[in-house]
Amino acid sequence: MKAAFIAYNQAHVQDIEDILHQLSIRGYTRWQDIQGRGTKTGEPHLGSHAWPAKNMATLCIVDDNIAPILKKRIQALDNSAPEQGLRIFFWEAIDV
C-alpha cells in the first residue's frame, strides 16, 4: 500500500477527480484553498494579490500495483499543461 499526495493548481480539480475515478480509487482526503510553491520552477500559488492562484491537495492510499499507473496518469496531465503546476509524491503506508 502506498500513500499518494497530489498537490496541484486548483484548476486541475476536475481532472484529478476523473483520474481517481477511472482508477477506482474511492477513498481520498482533500484540502481546498491551500498555498504552495514549487521547488525549482513554476509560479507560487499563494492566493495573494501578486500570486492569485491557489492550490489543492489530495491524499489517497492506493494499492502498490495502482501507484505506478496513477503516477503515469498524473505526469501525463502535468505535461499537457506544465505551467499549471502539479506534483505527486508517494510514501510507504505501513498500516491501514
Add this chain to the structure above:
Amino acid sequence: MKIYETSVKRPITTSLIFVAIIVLGLFSLSKLPIDQMPEIEMNQAYVIVSYPGASAEDVENNVTKIMESALSTVSDLKELTSTSKENTAIIGCEFNWGIDIDGAVNDMRDKIEMVKQALPDGCSNPMILKISTDMMPIAILSATSKESTAALYKILDDAVANPLNRINGVGSVSISGAPQREIVVNCDPNKLEAYNLTVEQIGSAVATENVNTPGGSIDVGSETYSLRIEGEIKESELLNNIVVANYNGKPIFLRDIAYVSDTIQEKAQESFVNGVKGATIVIQKQTGANSVEVMEKIRAELPQIKKNLPKDIHLEEVMNTTDNIENSINSLVETFVLACLFVVIVVLFFLGEWRATIIIMVTIPVALISAFIYLLITGNTINIISMSALSIALGMVVDDAIVVLENVTTHIERGSKAKEAAIYGTNEVAVAVIATTLTLLAVFFPFTMMGGMAGIMFKQLGWMICIIMIVSTASALTLTPMMCSLMLKREKDKKHNKTFRKIYSPIKRGLDKLDVLYERLLTWAVRHKLITFLIACGVFVVTLVMAGRLGSEFIPASDNGQITGNIELPAGANVDRAKEIATRLEKAIDKNIPEKKTFTYTVGTPSDDDNNSFAMMNASGSNYISFRLRLKDLEERDRDMFTVAEQLRKEIGSYTEVDKFSVSAGGGGGMTSGSTVDVEIFGYNFEVTEKIADSVKAAMERLEGFKDVRIDREDYKPQFQIEFDREKLALNGLNVATASSFVRNRMNGMTASIFREDGEEYKIKIRNDRAHRQSIEDIENILIYNTQGKAIRLSEVAEVVERQAPPSIKRQDRERVVKVTATLYGTTLDVAVAGIQGEIDKMDIPVEIGTKIGGSFEDQQESFGDMGLLLVLILLLVYIVMAAQFESLRYPFIIMFSVPFAFVGLILSLFITGETLNLMSLIGGVMLVGIVVKNGIVLVDYINLNRERGMGISQAVISGGKSRLRPVLMTSATTILGMVPMAMGIGEGSELWQPMGIAIVGGLTVSTLVTLVIIPTVYGWFASREVKSYRKKHSLHLSRRTVKE
C-alpha cells in the same frame, strides 16, 4: 460558492436569467413613449389681478407692491417679476428648477389669501396661472381658403376642430385668424336723435323681443300640453322688423333708424399662410399625453378631415413638435448603431477571434436593454437624454467583459480546462472589475444629485449609466465566464481558415510591433524622468493658455428649422400698413430664401372673445406683425437656420418704416435657441433708467455679435382721452361711469342678445355705424341722457384730447427694471458679456441705479458653478474609491495625474474643432475623470503586482506597462470609438451632443496616450523615492544602534 462559480456550473439558469432581463427590457421598450426631453416641470406661475380704471402707476402702488411683498416669502422662489399696466397687474414667480410646482402654487395661494383684504376695492380676485409644457402647442395647422373665407370659422370648427378634439390625448383645439360671425345693428346717431332714442333702448328692445319663454302647461281634455312662446328671431334679417319705440303714435321699426348686417367680426387677427389669407388651428395636448402618439393619431385622422372640407380650403401643417423629436431620436439611433459597429470592429481587431468577440458583444444588449426597465418603472420616456446615455455607456459596458475574458484566456493558454479557467480566471480579476465599476459609479452617481436645470437634464443620464454599469459588471462576472467556459478553446486547438490568417496576421504583427515600440518609449521615459515630466508640464501649461482663448456659451444651439419673429411699426400704425410690410417681407423671402417651407404671419389684435391665455401675455396691437418661417428639413438645405435668421434680420433692417423687430432662430423654444444677453437696469426714475437703457442699447449695437437689441419697456402709445368735467357732469345729474358706458356702447358696441342658429350662438351687437365712428367730432357728438331723459352732448361735459399713454411698469425682485435684451450671433457668450460689461463700466451711472447682466449668461454662471462643484465632488469620490482599493493614499494620487491630461485633450479637441466651452463639453469633461482613471488603475495595479512578485522598480514599471498596453488601448478604443459617431454630429439635434462627444473623444485619446507614459514614469519616481527614504531611515536606525553599543 462564489457567484461566478455558480453561474459557470449552472449555465442554463445563468443564461435564462439574462434572457429574462432582455425580454423584460424589450417589453418595456415597446411600452415606452417617445419624447424630446425628460419631463420638465415648468417652474413659473403668474398671478393676474385686474383693477379696472387704474393707471399703470396706481396699479403698481396699490396692487403690485402688495402682491409682491406677499409672494416674495414663498419658498424656493428664484425671481419675482411683475408688469403693471393700465387695469392689470401681472406678477410672475419663477421657482428653482426641480421643485414641486403644485406645492409652490398652493403656497402662493395661501400668501395671496392673507393680503387679499389689503387690495383696493374694485380689484378682481387674483387669478393664478400655472405655466406648463402642455400649454405649448404640439402642432399648428393652417387653413387657407378663397371662396369660403367668410364662413371659414364655422367650417373649421365643425369639420376640423371637433373631429380633432375627439382624438384621445388632444387637449384643446383653438382656431384663430378666422373671424367669427357676428350680427351687428348699425345705428345712425342722427336718426336716433331725431326720434329721441338711445343705443341702450334699442339694445333692450332687441333683448326683450328675442326671447323664448316656457308658458307652463295646459290641460285640454285628458291631454296635457306644454305652452311655449317662441319669440326668438329665426333669421337675422327679421331683426329689421322689430318695433323699437312709438313716435307720435306710429311704430318705429329698427330698419328706420339702423341697418342690420349679418357679418364677421370687424377687428380680428388675420393670418396669412404663404401669402394666402387663412386661419391657424392650434392643437394642444392633454396633460400627460404623449406628443408623438397624439400626433400620429392626428395625422391618421387628417386625410379624412381634408376629404370633408370644401374644395377651396387647404389644410397644411405649419409647425409640429414631433418631427423634431422623431428626427432627433432617429439620428441618435443612427449614432448608436454606428457606435456599436465601431465597438465590434475594435474588439475583433484586438482579439482577432470571433468567439471572443461574440462573448463580449453579448454584454452590450444585456446591459443596455436593462436600462429600459428602469425607464418604464420610473415613468420616464425615450428621449434624447436617455438615448444619448445609451451611446455614452456603450463603449464602457464592454470593458469589464474584456478584462474577464482576457484573464480567462490566459488561464486557458496555460492549460486549464475552459470551465476551471472561467471560474478561477474571473475570481482573480473580480475585485479589480468591481473597483473600476465603483470609480465609474463615483462619477455618475453624483449626476443624479445635481440641481438646477442641468439636474433635470442629467439626473436621468446619471441613473441610466449607473444601472447600465452595474448590470454590465454583473454580466461580466456571471454571463461572460459562463460563455467563456462553453465557447473558448486553447489557441493550439483552434482551426483558423486561410483567409482569416491572411487578414489577421498583419494586424497581429502590427500589434506586436507596437508592443516593442511602446516598451522602448517607456524605457526611455523611465530613465529620463525629469525631462518626461517637464515635457508633460509644458504641454499642460500651453493648453491652459489655449483654454483662455476658448469661447464659452451655455448650451449649444440646435437647428430645428423654425424661425419666429415679430416686427413692430411705430405706435399707432394701423393694420393695413402692417399688412403691407408683411407682404413685402414675404416677397423678399420667396426670392432670397429657397430654404423656405412655409411662411405664416399674423397681423392685428385678437378680438375680446379670443379666450387664448397666451394672448394676455403677448404684446399685440395693430402695429405688430408676428411671423413664423419654417425651413425645409436639414438634409434638403445647405444653410443652417442661424444664417437664414441673420439674412432675415438684414432684410427687415432695411425697411425704414419698421420701428423694432426681432428674429429668433429655433422658435424661441427655450433651451435650444441660442444665447441671449440681458442687461437689467434697476432704478425708480423712468427718465434716468431710460437714458441708460438707450446708451446700453447703442453700445450693444456698436459691439460685434449682438443682434435684435431691444429695450423691453414699451413706447408711449398715442390715444384719445376723454376728460370729463365732474362739475358739469354733476350739474346734469350724470357721473363718469354712466357717461363712459354711453361712449363705450356707441363706439365699441353693446352686446344686446344672442342669435341662435343650428345650435350655434352668435352675438348681436349694437353700435354706431362705421361712418359715425371715424373722427373726434363723432365722439364729441355723442348724446348722453340723464335720468330725467335730458340729452347732453359729450362736448358739453368733456374734452377729447390726444395723449401719450404711459407704458407698463416692469419690476423685478421688487424694483423697477428696464431690460435691454439681445441675441448673439457669430460671437461667444463670454466675449459678448465682457464687451458689454466694459461699456457699462465706462458709462456714468448714478449710484441709485443698479445694473446686472442676465439672460443665458446668468444660467451659464449658475450651471458652470454647479459643474465646478460636481467636478470637485467626483474627484474626491474617485480618490476615495481608489484609495480603498489600493489601501494607499499615494497610488490614487499618481493615477490622478492622468486627469489634467484629459483636460488637455478636451481643450485641444475643442480648439481644433472650433467648439466652445459649454455645459455639454463640461459634462463631457466631468465624465472623463472616471473614464481616464480606469486606465491608471489597470496600469498601477499591474505594476504593483510585478513589484510584489519581486521585480525591481524599473523592470516592474516597464514590463507592467507592456503587458497592460493592449487591454488599456482596447478599452479606451471602444470608449473613444463609441463616442466618435456622437462627435461627428449626425442628423438633427446633434449639435447638442456634439461638444460632449468631441470632449470625450479628445480628452480620452490624449489622456490614454499620456497615461501610458506619464503614469509609469511618475510611479517610478515616487517608488524610488519611497525606497530611498526607507533605506535612509533604516540606515539611521542602524547607525544609532551602533553608536549606543
